[in-house]
Amino acid sequence: MRPDAVQRVLDAELAAARERRGGEQPRVLDVGGGSGVWAVPLAAAGCAVTVVEPSPNALATLSTRAREAGVTINAVQGDTDSLGVAAGEADLVLAHGLLEVVDDAPAALASLAAAVAPGGAVSVLVANRFAAILHRAIAGRIVDARRLLDDDAGQLAGTRDPLQRRFDVAGLEKLVLEAGLSVEILQGHGVVSDLVPGVVLDANPGAADALAELELAAATRSPLRDVAARLHVLARRTA
Ligand SMILES: C[S@@+](CC[C@H](N)C(=O)[O-])C[C@H]1O[C@@H](n2cnc3c(N)ncnc32)[C@H](O)[C@@H]1O
Numbered sequence: 001m002r003p004d005a006v007q008r009v010l011d012a013e014l015a016a017a018r019e020r021r022g023g024e025q026p027r028v029l030d031v032g033g034g035s036g037v038w039a040v041p042l043a044a045a046g047c048a049v050t051v052v053e054p055s056p057n058a059l060a061t062l063s064t065r066a067r068e069a070g071v072t073i074n075a076v077q078g079d080t081d082s083l084g085v086a087a088g089e090a091d092l093v094l095a096h097g098l099l100e101v102v103d104d105a106p107a108a109l110a111s112l113a114a115a116v117a118p119g120g121a122v123s124v125l126v127a128n129r130f131a132a133i134l135h136r137a138i139a140g141r142i143v144d145a146r147r148l149l150d151d152d153a154g155q156l157a158g159t160r161d162p163l164q165r166r167f168d169v170a171g172l173e174k175l176v177l178e179a180g181l182s183v184e185i186l187q188g189h190g191v192v193s194d195l196v197p198g199v200v201l202d203a204n205p206g207a208a209d210a211l212a213e214l215e216l217a218a219a220t221r222s223p224l225r226d227v228a229a230r231l232h233v234l235a236r237r238t239a
Contacts, residue, residue, distance in 0.1 A: 002212050005219035006125060006189050006232050010092070013121055013234060014047060017091035020119060029090035029115055031080060031108075032098035035061035036073065039094075043071035050074040050090075052083050080108035087114050096125040099175070100163040109179040116237040122181060124233045125189065129154030129166035131229045135194070169226050172233060181235035188228025191218040 003011060017026035025048045030039045033051035035058050043049040043066065051073055053059055059075050066073045078084040080102055093112045102108040112122050129148065136145040144156055151157055154166030167175075169186065176183050193215050201207045218224040225231075 002209075004189065004212070005187050005216055006123070008216070009185055009187070009232070009234050010042075010123060013092055013123070014042075014045070017120065021091070026091045027089060027117075028092045028094065029083075029085060029112075030094040030096075031083065031112055031115075032095065032101070033062065034058045034097070036065045038096055039073055040065050040069050040071060043073050044069055047092075048074075050076060050085055052076045052078045052080075052085065054079045080111050083111060083115055085115060088117050090115050091117055091120045093120070093122045094125075095122060097127075099124060099167070100127050100165055103164070105165065106175060106178060109175060109181075113179045113181050113235075113237060118237060118239065120237055121184065122176075122233075122235045122237070124172070124176065124235060126172060126231055127154075127163060127166045128188070128226075128228055128231050129168055130227050131190070131194075132166055134227060135229070138195075167231055169222075169231060172231055176233055176235045179235070180237075180239075182238055183233055184236045185220075185232070185234040186225075187219040187232050188225035188230070189219070189232045190229030191215055191224050191227070194229045 014026045025046060028042050028047045028049045030049060030051045033039045033053050039049045039051045051062060054077065059077060062075055076084045093116050095112055099105045099108060116122055133145045133148045136148065147156055148154060155161050155164060173183055193211055196211055201211065
């Protein structure tokens with residue numbers, strides 16, 4: 001399967017980290033790594049992966065997944081308040097689907113930034129508030145769409161919204177800069193692919209490949225990037 005926009009950036013980052021380390025394994029720290037959706041493939045690709053995750057259930061699934069994939073992952077029960085790992089030792093820190101669910105996003109990102117080795121990076125993947133509005137409107141949930149638009153944090157407050165907040169481009173950039181990191185890449189993930197029904201792809205030979213190409217081409221082009229389902233930042237620790 002062709003790598004998507006996020007995977008492409010991570011592949012390049014890990015290749016650069018391997019080179020910096022004279023061919024040694026890149027050290028990846030996946031905070032809020034859940035059941036290992038990102039961690040297990042990265043371990044299979046030859047990274048030394050640590051997952052910090054508070055949920056015992058997620059850690060149990062991670063352990064099963066890692067065993068089935070034949071990889072070893074250092075799993076730590078912890079959270080962004082106390083990562084339980086050495087500072088400044090990760091070549092790449094993942095915060096995928098994390099900053100929407102923590103109590104204090106700036107404090108969480110600052111804690112992740114402290115875990116990065118000089119020259120390393122944090123990969124931040126978050127839900128986009130404008131995409132959430134569009135998707136609800138398209139699904140006919142007009143009242144929810146309007147409430148999301150009017151809520152400062154991009155949360156459906158008072159409902160069972162699992163997220164504490166959603167982000168837009170400007171808010172995400174500000175958060176990253178305030179954590180003392182620089183924004184190296186800011187792209188969209190799920191720009192158009194989340195909007196195309198599966199039946200359209202099934203009915204048109206070659207459509208899936210064309211869509212994947214369109215997705216990559218649109219990922220960095222505003223305003224399409226700005227309404228992608230998720231926003232992705234590669235944030236560099238420069239000092
Ligand atoms: C939406 S899931 C994302 C899982 C995975 N990163 C992925 O992209 O598939 C969010 C994860 O963050 C974890 N989490 C929640 N609060 C956290 C905190 N304060 N510190 C670290 N992880 C946390 C949850 O237990 C959950 O596994």
